[in-house]
Amino acid sequence: MQEYDAMIIAPHPDDPEFGIGGTVARWIREGRRVIYIILTNGNKGSDDPEITPARLAEIRATEQKEAARMLGVSEVVFLDHDDQSLEDTPDFRKEIVRVIRTYKPHTVAAPDPYRKYVWHRDHRIAGQVVLDAVYPLARDRLAYPDLIDGGFQPHKVKELLFWGAEQPNYFSDVSHTWDLKIAALHCHKSQVGHFPAGWEDGFKSMHATRAKDKGYELAEAFYRVELPF
Numbered sequence: 259m260q261e262y263d264a265m266i267i268a269p270h271p272d273d274p275e276f277g278i279g280g281t282v283a284r285w286i287r288e289g290r291r292v293i294y295i296i297l298t299n300g301n302k303g304s305d306d307p308e309i310t311p312a313r314l315a316e317i318r319a320t321e322q323k324e325a326a327r328m329l330g331v332s333e334v335v336f337l338d339h340d341d342q343s344l345e346d347t348p349d350f351r352k353e354i355v356r357v358i359r360t361y362k363p364h365t366v367a368a369p370d371p372y373r374k375y376v377w378h379r380d381h382r383i384a385g386q387v388v389l390d391a392v393y394p395l396a397r398d399r400l401a402y403p404d405l406i407d408g409g410f411q412p413h414k415v416k417e418l419l420f421w422g423a424e425q426p427n428y429f430s431d432v433s434h435t436w437d438l439k440i441a442a443l444h445c446h447k448s449q450v451g452h453f454p455a456g457w458e459d460g461f462k463s464m465h466a467t468r469a470k471d472k473g474y475e476l477a478e479a480f481y482r483v484e485l486p487f
Contacts, residue, residue: 262332263290265363267354267388269344269380270300271322272446277421278367279329279439280432280465281478286330287435294326294334295357297384302341304448311340317448325445329438344383346390352402354391359410366392370420370481377422385420392418393485418483428482429468433475436462 268274274294282292300318301311326334371385392415395401399412440458443450469477
């Protein structure tokens with residue numbers, strides 16, 4: 259199994275593009291290999307009274323694959339949990355540890371688990387489980403002896419990036435990949451198709467604010483954690 263430079267662990271299809279799409283596009287232009295891990299199938303994310311959860315899951319998987327292809331993402335893995343169902347359980351933590359040990363990323367990105375108040379529950383749970391899976395569970399040999407027996411050797415992630423952070427400490431220049439981020443977001447028609455005309459302008463303004471005094475035009479913002487051990 260080939261190792262990856264970056265792993266994006268996202269609760270739902272479309273979260274990678276909203277949260278870190280411009281940075282992903284820049285990394286790929288720089289020659290880095292990126293993998294997406296999509297935790298849920300997004301089967302609750304619609305107000306359409308005619309659509310079924312099964313059909314919505316199919317649509318959202320197709321949209322996510324197309325968005326990832328547009329950005330140049332090497333691989334998309336769907337774990338296929340139901341939308342709104344993520345829980346911080348031993349089995350789920352072990353599942354994420356297995357994924358990390360399988361693909362051995364240098365950097366892992368996920369939603370910030372500590373964003374207060376209005377934040378999708380799946381995002382909070384996903385961020386917390388990813389944090390615990392990276393440190394110490396994926397690292398420690400004795401955490402899951404059965405994974406060792408199955409060939410999943412311990413792995414030390416070097417960097418964590420959390421999008422949606424209320425107090426970001428790391429800003430990524432997406433000035434030259436903004437158009438690609440927006441194009442990838444437009445692949446998610448089931449999610450952005452009902453947005454008001456011109457929503458991209460407000461979204462761009464938010465990213466311009468994040469880049470203020472940084473020396474570039476547009477930025478995605480994260481809370482960054484370096485893992486020295």
